[in-house]
Amino acid sequence: MHRRQIFQEYHSPQQQQQQGNPPRSEYQVLEEIGRGSFGSVRKVIHIPTKKLLVRKDIKYGHMNSKERQQLIAECSILSQLKHENIVEFYNWDFDEQKEVLYLYMEYCSRGDLSQMIKHYKQEHKYIPEKIVWGILAQLLTALYKCHYGVELPTLTTIYDRMKPPVKGKNIVIHRDLKPGNIFLSYDDSDNSLSEEIDGHDDANNNYYRDRRVNSRKKGSAMDYSQVVVKLGDFGLAKSLETSIQFATTYVGTPYYMSPEVLMDQPYSPLSDIWSLGCVIFEMCSLHPPFQAKNYLELQTKIKNGKCDTVPEYYSRGLNAIIRSMIDVNLRTRPSTFELLQDIQIRTARKSLQLERFERKLLDYENELTNIEKILEKQAMEYERELSQLKEQFTQAVEERTREVVNGKKIGKVPDSINGYYGKKFVKPAYHWQTRYR
């Protein structure tokens, strides 16, 4: 098959439209925010929904048909991988002439974990342990979805017994878990930047959203205490190559690569666990667990699996869980499910659930305050109108009384009186004066 045909045959733009996929014209392209090894990343606005997204451009000109097919297969897996801790994949499209594939994804406005680590390093501070547990718990729930293809049940109490998962159909191994691929965001409401398009939308909603976001930024330029982490960059391009090629052609330093992958064994979900251990280690120590002057030295260190403990600032429990993940022995390295059994992970998950619930309550409270303001305004207008009519009525009665007293012939009933009787007064459901009775 001719190279160019691959994308066309998979989904023509017409088919995409029939399936509800919007054409490229529905996106307003904004500035470039970065460049990766396979192309650029730009901010875009999905005009109909006013959502701020990113568009990742992947040049496919050099790929053979097998690689292109794999890329498409990967896109379709990612489009089904919906989870609050996974960067959402919205759509894909391609430009046949430029031979570029466009991937539309959720925009994560707060940078990535590597920037967060850098921030703490510059400030000469450790990342608070609660934040580390929170991020570990979020990443494990994301990996659970990837490794088992099913959603992790929410916890009722921290003592809930978890049933071993029945593996679903679409099992995904990340293969390139590193701080730069773990994005930070607050929550979905961050990305509905309607004001970027038309300057103003719903002033009240924006006001409350900003108030909530600002309340999280209180005290410092960047408050990481309530960030939501999103696993991104699912080795899209890496799936195009075999693990052997990957090991030799890997562009960055493979600080987070597991020993088995370095020894050309296939990737497994446990390879992601090794990398996760390295990432969490780096969050605590502010440097990766294995460092070396050259690739060979690094390879030897990783294969031996010997690294320092994390600073004493952190609890033994955290150190132990990190060490359990950085285990050369695949038989003793814990799975995502096993890690999620840990009581501290359960506590962190429960605490995240409660924080999310609190955020929702705050949203609800804001919404109610908004409604209350509207009703108060309505009630005041009603009061004003009523008192105007009463005044007109009193004046008319007084006028008529004077006319009768003066022996004048009574004329027509003034319009204001008809208006008063004819008007239907619908009392508002809510009245500010009666609220505190």
Ligand SMILES: Nc1ncnc2c1ncn2[C@@H]1O[C@H](COP(=O)(O)OP(=O)(O)OP(=O)(O)O)[C@@H](O)[C@H]1O
């Ligand atoms: N969903 C996203 N939201 C916000 N920024 C993003 C998003 N995806 C990528 N970026 C940013 O775009 C830049 C390029 O990202 P990209 O993933 O293409 O390359 P990379 O991870 O830097 O390198 P590589 O291609 O080797 O993985 C990075 O600075 C990254 O932080």
